[in-house]
Amino acid sequence: MTALEVSTSATSSSSSSGPMATKPTLLLAVVAYLTASDHKRIGRLLISFSAIFAVGTAIEGAVLGVERISPSSSLVDAGIVVQLFSALRFDLIFSVAVPLMLGLAVAVVPMQVGARALAFARSAMLGFYLWLFGVILVGSSYLNNGGPGGGDTEMVDLFLAGLGLVIAGLLLISAAVTTTVLTSRRAGMTLIETPIFSWSALVASVSLLLTLPVLAGASIYVAVDHTYERATFGATEGVNAWIGWAFTSPQIFIVAIPTLGVLAQIVATMTRGKQPLRTGLFVGVGLMSTAVIGAVTQSSHTVNFSGNISDILKSMIPYLFFNDLSILGVLVVLGLVLLALKKEKAKLNAAFVPAFLGVGMVFTGMVGNAVSKIVNLKLSNTVFEEGVLVYICYGVLLSGIGAVTHFGPRIWGREIPAKPVLGLGLLGFLATVLASLPYFIAGFADQPASVANGFDYSGPIWLWNSLVAAGHALMALVVTLFFAFAAKSFRSGTISTATSADLFESVNG
Amino acid sequence: MNTSATALGAGPTVVMRRPALVVAGLLSAVSASLIGSMLAIWLDFRSNAPLRESPDGSKMLRDWLPENIKISEVATNTMMMTFVITCVMAQWAVYSSRRNDSKHVSLALGVVLLTEIALVNAQLAVYTQMGIGVRDGSYMTMFYAVTATMLVIIIVCMGFTLLTLFRSIAGRAGDRDLVSAHALYCYSVAAIFAAMWLVVYVQK
Numbered sequence: 227m228t229a230l231e232v233s234t235s236a237t238s239s240s241s242s243s244g245p246m247a248t249k250p251t252l253l254l255a256v257v258a259y260l261t262a263s264d265h266k267r268i269g270r271l272l273i274s275f276s277a278i279f280a281v282g283t284a285i286e287g288a289v290l291g292v293e294r295i296s297p298s299s300s301l302v303d304a305g306i307v308v309q310l311f312s313a314l315r316f317d318l319i320f321s322v323a324v325p326l327m328l329g330l331a332v333a334v335v336p337m338q339v340g341a342r343a344l345a346f347a348r349s350a351m352l353g354f355y356l357w358l359f360g361v362i363l364v365g366s367s368y369l370n371n372g373g374p375g376g377g378d379t380e381m382v383d384l385f386l387a388g389l390g391l392v393i394a395g396l397l398l399i400s401a402a403v404t405t406t407v408l409t410s411r412r413a414g415m416t417l418i419e420t421p422i423f424s425w426s427a428l429v430a431s432v433s434l435l436l437t438l439p440v441l442a443g444a445s446i447y448v449a450v451d452h453t454y455e456r457a458t459f460g461a462t463e464g465v466n467a468w469i470g471w472a473f474t475s476p477q478i479f480i481v482a483i484p485t486l487g488v489l490a491q492i493v494a495t496m497t498r499g500k501q502p503l504r505t506g507l508f509v510g511v512g513l514m515s516t517a518v519i520g521a522v523t524q525s526s527h528t529v530n531f532s533g534n535i536s537d538i539l540k541s542m543i544p545y546l547f548f549n550d551l552s553i554l555g556v557l558v559v560l561g562l563v564l565l566a567l568k569k570e571k572a573k574l575n576a577a578f579v580p581a582f583l584g585v586g587m588v589f590t591g592m593v594g595n596a597v598s599k600i601v602n603l604k605l606s607n608t609v610f611e612e613g614v615l616v617y618i619c620y621g622v623l624l625s626g627i628g629a630v631t632h633f634g635p636r637i638w639g640r641e642i643p644a645k646p647v648l649g650l651g652l653l654g655f656l657a658t659v660l661a662s663l664p665y666f667i668a669g670f671a672d673q674p675a676s677v678a679n680g681f682d683y684s685g686p687i688w689l690w691n692s693l694v695a696a697g698h699a700l701m702a703l704v705v706t707l708f709f710a711f712a713a714k715s716f717r718s719g720t721i722s723t724a725t726s727a728d729l730f731e732s733v734n735g
Numbered sequence: 736m737n738t739s740a741t742a743l744g745a746g747p748t749v750v751m752r753r754p755a756l757v758v759a760g761l762l763s764a765v766s767a768s769l770i771g772s773m774l775a776i777w778l779d780f781r782s783n784a785p786l787r788e789s790p791d792g793s794k795m796l797r798d799w800l801p802e803n804i805k806i807s808e809v810a811t812n813t814m815m816m817t818f819v820i821t822c823v824m825a826q827w828a829v830y831s832s833r834r835n836d837s838k839h840v841s842l843a844l845g846v847v848l849l850t851e852i853a854l855v856n857a858q859l860a861v862y863t864q865m866g867i868g869v870r871d872g873s874y875m876t877m878f879y880a881v882t883a884t885m886l887v888i889i890i891v892c893m894g895f896t897l898l899t900l901f902r903s904i905a906g907r908a909g910d911r912d913l914v915s916a917h918a919l920y921c922y923s924v925a926a927i928f929a930a931m932w933l934v935v936y937v938q939k
Contacts, residue, residue, distance in 0.1 A: 401762075409753060411752075442769055442772075443771075450869065450880040454876060455869070
């Protein structure tokens with residue numbers, strides 16, 4: 227193993243030569259980061275920016291929770307509230323969950339498969355810039371009443387342009403990850419021998435490569451119509467109708483695929499690669515990607531139990547296929563990792579706690595989604611759907627905390643202490659439950675989705691919404707604390723002595 | 736005090752397994768997914784269009800394509816045939832590359848580039864001959880959106896051809912991976928165009 231400096235000249239070939247590399251200044255460090263082709267740096271940039279956006283997104287959620295505490299009065303302007311609802315969905319998925327998981331994949335996958343670098347690293351860096359610029363454009367449009375349904379038509383055009391850049395950026399990064407796993411594995415490593423996190427990154431990247439162009443296609447129609455005609459696709463109000471599927475299930479399941487890989491990877495290293503039915507993990511991760519079919523067909527399959535048996539069966543089969551097959555994938559992975567833990571009596575790892583709880587939250591969200599598709603329960607267009615989204619995206623965030631803790635020593639070269647991670651993991655779990663579960667309850671009480679004022683139902687409205695606001699605020703705090711703590715640990719913490727085998731499972735185990 | 740930390744070093748140099756071919760495959764999948772989704776929306780709009788009587792009153796037609804619009808079938812059919820020539824030429828480049836025949840690789844890629852320029856020219860001719868405005872109605876808006884996206888894909892293919900051609904002229908005729916990847920993308924774009932041609936220009 228090579229000893230590497232944890233400084234600006236650490237691993238980048240672009241910055242390691244010449245006299246400038248010996249005198250790192252802040253400016254040089256920034257330039258080195260901005261022009262990096264080193265996969266760890268690109269990964270760090272994606273992870274760091276998604277963490278920063280996660281704090282902002284959680285604050286958005288808290289503001290919306292506070293706004294809904296009293297439906298008869300409003301703290302925020304009604305127009306802004308509409309934009310906030312849309313922004314929360316966009317940010318949870320495209321500003322936080324997707325870049326976080328892709329950032330981890332970019333940083334870790336080349337090391338896991340034994341590659342020297344990320345394939346097409348510069349295109350991945352370009353992808354990062356496109357994504358960042360796109361998120362900034364989308365944010366600017368939201369701030370100026372320009373999101374879907376916004377009042378300023380020019381800003382809606384800006385939103386669509388920003389969305390296009392985000393899609394292009396994420397496609398480039400996904401292509402780089404996919405190509406790395408498919409072409410840059412060390413000699414002798416077959417796909418089935420690929421570490422499980424790399425496999426999950428491959429499945430997620432391919433799924434994004436198949437679904438994001440569908441969103442792009444719809445966005446092009448909407449953008450052309452919105453710019454020139456504003457009739458065919460419903461003008462500003464129609465934007466959400468055509469692209470809204472990308473901000474809900476089953477598209478959000480795809481984002482959560484790498485969480486299974488993170489958990490299985492941590493458990494595999496805890497058990498030193500002794501994983502019974504290892505192939506089953508690959509099947510489980512693959513099963514979760516069946517969400518792609520529902521996403522590209524933009525179809526919502528419901529089941530109604532009030533008809534005759536024949537009608538129920540007719541609606542049950544597509545319902546099970548589109549909504550529940552992904553859940554089976556999560557169950558398979560959870561079952562197998564728990565079996566491995568029981569068999570090997572492995573010692574608890576700090577990273578395991580947030581990763582396990584993260585998958586648990588994703589699983590809860592997916593079950594919630596399946597429940598929301600039962601017509602008889604009348605949960606459609608209620609806050610129940612928001613609860614599903616928050617469960618899954620905050621689950622991804624928790625899993626990200628586990629992944630950074632686990633893979634951090636390989637990326638930064640220093641350890642992160644276990645106790646604070648355990649505490650923050652449990653706090654993050656509490657935050658996720660607080661930000662989501664009350665909306666599962668309020669959904670049954672018919673609290674409408676994406677509405678802040680003018681609704682009423684028999685139940686403690688103030689309690690559910692206060693809890694949600696507190697949950698989001700707590701998540702903002704958890705992410706901030708973890709970010710600060712991780713930055714400190716990876717800068718001046720204990721030097722890692724872990725070997726590759728400590729962090730990546732033996733493929734022959 | 737030792738301030739250095741150990742991180743996993745770069746692994747040994749790994750010979751990448753045909754990365755250009757894999758990227759071409761991914762690009763093909765992305766392009767197919769993009770145009771596929773647009774055609775699906777097109778078909779959805781067409782099937783939901785209201786019915787109207789045909790000019791001779793013999794049957795009912797979907798009121799989708801405005802009566803005053805005439806699609807230039809000569810130009811669009813020529814585009815489809817040009818794609819066949821593009822594919823044949825791209826395969827000629829692969830054949831020559833396997834034999835390290837740099838002159839024929841460059842010649843074949845040059846012809847591919849010419850056919851792609853012809854395709855762009857033909858598409859622009861279709862726009863001119865049809866003489867419709869993007870603001871004129873649902874059909875026109877969607878027509879421009881889907882055909883312009885296809886045009887962008889053809890231009891991306893042209894960029895790929897230029898890259899391969901430059902490398903071939905520079906003496907890398909034996910770079911079979913790139914030439915094969917280029918051919919794969921040409922086939923994919925031809926197949927994608929064929930789908931669009933059938934839906935937009937033939938079935939209308």
